[in-house]
Every structure is written in C-alpha cells, then in structure tokens.
Amino acid sequence: MTTAQPKPRLTNAAREALTCYLFLLPWGIGFLAFVIGPVVASFVLGFMDYEIVTPARWVGLANYIELFTDDQRFGMSMGNTLYYVLVFVPFHVIIATLLALLLNQKARGIAVYRTLFYVPSIVPIVAGAILWVWILQPEWGLINSTLRMVGIEGPLWLASLTWSKPALILMALWGSGAAMIIVLAGLQGVPQHLYEAAEIDGANRWQRFQHVTIPMLSPTLFFILVLSVIASFQVFTTAYVMTGGGPAESTLFYMLYLYRRAFVLLDMGYAASMAWILFVAVLALTLIQFKLASRWVYYEVEQS
C-alpha cells in the first residue's frame, strides 16, 4: 500500500493540472487568435504599407515619420483628444465624487436619487447620442429653449467650432453615475470609528473631510482617474454619431481619424501604426499616474 500510494498521487496532480489547462482552453484559443495574434500583427503592420488592394510592402519607419512630421490631422486629432481628456476627466471625477457625497448623507429617498443619477450611464450610447443631438439642437432643443426663456441666446453647440467639444463633454458627463456608484462604495467602506476618533480630537466637519474622507477615498479616486483617462482617450462613438468629426474637424478625435484611415481609406498599415502610438501613449500615461500615486494615494497596508 505504501509503495503504491505515490504513483496515483502524482497522476492526481498531473490530472488536476491537465483539467485546469482544459478549462482555460477556450479562453486560451480566443486569446491567441483574437488578442495576441492581432496585437503582434498590428505591430508588424505598422511598418508596412498595406491598402488591401495592393500587396503589403515593408516601409520601415515611414508611417511613423509621416505621422510625426507630415500629417497635420494627426497632431490636430491628438490635440482635440487631449482637450477632451483634460476637460472631461476632472469634471467627471469631481461630479462623481460630489454626487456620491450627497448620496452618502442621511436623507429621504436616497435609493430613488441613486437610481436617477445612475441610469443615464447605462443608456445605450447611440440612443443617448441621438437624444443629445436633439437636446443640443440650437433652435428647438431643450437647452437653448430653456436659455431663451431667461433671455440668453445659446450657442450653436454641435455646429459651433468653440462649443462642439464642450457639448460632447457635457453629454458624456451625464453618464457620471457609474463612477459615482464606485465612489459611493468607497465612501461606505470608510470605517466609522475614524470619524468618531477625529470628532473626539475636536476636528470639525471640513477637517474630518480633509483628513479622513479624502485619504481613505484616495484609492477609489485613483482607480476612477486611471480608468477614465484610458476610456476618454478612446472617445469615438459620440463624435461619430453626433458630429461626424465636424464642424471643420473640431471633433475629429484620434480614434475617429484612425477609423477613417483604416476603414474609409483602407490604409491599414498607417492605421496600425496610429493604434500603436495610442497604445504606448495611454500605457505611458497610466504608468506615470501610478508613479505619481504614491504622493497622494493612501494605502493602509503601507502604514502598518
């Protein structure tokens, strides 16, 4: 019996490992075929000239050189995207936090308010975009009608060079509810005894907010910040549906330009190099944020 035991045990472990690999297999196939394969292919394509109808041709760094030295739309679409990110992200984080703080109060009907604030964030983006084209419509839309009632003539919004980007940002901010729920979960995770201790030490409301709420909430805020930077760099659908990149390309965001290069002009190599630039840019920004995080994000484990 003692001599027989090791053998089945070994096969048991081997069998378990084999089962594990089999369970992971469907995802593994998808990962190789639809993720890693394409990522590598896209990197290689970035060094090629490939317009589908003609055979692919190796051009080295030519795509990248053209992008950085010769392509005005590249710089402009990147500028538009940076504008969007720099305005949207702070507002997004602040609005989500303010709404969550409001919902964290003890007041009547909190559940109803939570639902109302959250629901816009789950609206299908195309349906939401069409609704907002109507809301922003200069003559009969809700916003300008309301402004006119108090004697203000509103801007042309989506048809205005100055207001097209703020209009898209406004619409996106309507969907801040998802981030709000995350902040709310973070707020409710702050241990009550910390507030009580601060109160005993004579801290007033603002001091408790500043020295208890903010540090305890900082990991949640950091999480939202990182995610919304990544997501807003890839803004596409609202611009595609609502403005088509106009007027005068003022909403030609990076993804929209990339889409045009790839699927309208069929300039696959060029588009692949653009995709990699975006990837590297977003990755670098995320790493920088992680680097800066140690200055303001408070993690309990580090302290003990």
Add this chain to the structure above:
Amino acid sequence: MLRDQAVGPQPTREIHPGARGQPLRRLLELIGTQLLLVLGAIVFALPFVWMVSTSLKADRQIFAFPPIWVPDPFIWGNFPAVFIYAPMHLYFFNTLLIALAHVFGAVFTCSLAAYGFARLRAPGRDLIFMVMVSQMMIPYIVMLVPLYLLFAELEWIDTFYPLTIPAMLGTPFYIFMLRQFFLTIPMELEEAAIIDGASRLRIWWTIILPLAKPALATVAIFSFMFAWNDFTGPLIFLNSREKFTLSLGLQAFMFERRTMWGPLMAASTMMIMPILIVFFLAQKHFIQGIALTGIKA
C-alpha cells in the same frame, strides 16, 4: 413637505452625544442636502422626460417655444412610423441574437476558466492569470485592424461571427469577476464530491454554478448590456442593412432623417426601454458587479 422629510432622521442622530452643532444649523444642512438632491435629479432625469415627451408629440408641438412638456394630444403615431424608415424588429432580433451569444460566453466559458483559475492547481496558472489580467489593459483598437483583415480572410465580414465567436470564447473581465466570487465559496462543499470521485466538470456544473447564481446573473447582465450597446463592433464588421443591430440601425436612421425628431425619439425610447427594464428587475446585481471587481477602497 420638504421640511418634514428633512426633520425625519434627526432624532436617531441625537442619540450620539458630542459636538453636533445647533439644531437649526443641522436643519438647514438637511434642507440644503434635499434641495441639491432634487436639483441633481432634475438635471439627470430631464433628458429622459424630454425624450419620451418628444416621442409622443406631433411636429407642431415638437417645434414650439416655449417648450411643451406634456403632449396635447398624445400622438402614438411616431412609434409605428419608425418601422417605415428602420426595420426595428429586425434590428432588435439581430441585437438579441448577438447579445445571447455574449451571455452564453460569460456564463459558461468564463465560469469554466474562472473555476480553473480559482480552484485547480497547475504549473504556470498564476502566470497565465497575470497575462489575462494585462489583456484587459490593451485598447481594442490595437487589435482591430488585424482582426478586420483576419475576419476578411475567413470571409466573416458582414456575418455575426466576428461579434459572437470571440465573445463565446470568453472575456477576461468576466473571468476575473467570477474568479473573485469562486474564491469566496468554501472548499469543503467540493471536497465530499471529490472523494466520491466526481469529475471536476461535474463539480463545476452541479455544485459551483448553482452556488454562483448571483455572480453569474451579474456577468450575464453586464455582457448582455455590452452587446446591446456596442456600436464599434457592428459598425466595422457589418455592412448590409438586414444584418444591422439596433445601434447601427438607429445611427443610420438619424443620418438619413436628421429632423424627424418624433420618430427618432420614439426609436431611442424603444432601444433604451429593454435596458431600463433589465436594470429595474436586477438592480442589486449592478451594485454587486462593482463589489466583484474588487475595488472597494
């Protein structure tokens, strides 16, 4: 009315002794909170009211100043009118088909992989898990161009395969969420079955899946909503109108009839309604989804 509501919770608060400030100040604070909540609710809800109101109005009331909130009379004609310009029933069916494939992938394939990651020991498993987690950080666009070329090679363009097959093979985000949940299931529940010689597949099917119903419901809803709302995928991989999804069909409808606001708002309402119904039926699963991502402060 507002004041009554605001006074309500006060007595329970007063039980705690200590620096609470004067009652008047607290009362003002509570009223202020209520006011801000009401104001916020109006800002967030008005677009919906405006949408439904427009969908039920005749043109002369749609184009009116000052804006009319309650249609007079109520016009239902905008809803059937949508079908003249956009075969919504077809789009609806196509979208549903694709969404069901996503739900299948999330519930079966992802939970299978999640069970492997959570329970089965294998060399390199944790490394594979790390690779999967980092997969979540790659922007979709990086894969999109080669994916298009691959699907063109397979003659999958203008079919549902590009929108269903990858999803049916599993999505890292859902695998991650389900693994988090499986780790909380006590090991003892499986041990008896293992001793009885049940296969792992059987344990996954008869023990784990029933126990994981709440988590499965959450990933099912998330994947359904993703597929229902997706625009980029259908835009790139579908061409012919009879294969369009709701997102794509609605976009085409607006592109062609930019001023038909009554029917457009009716169409938007029809697209949003199923999502709202799913939300109200399963609210707690949405909140749970956030807990499952494991980012609670």
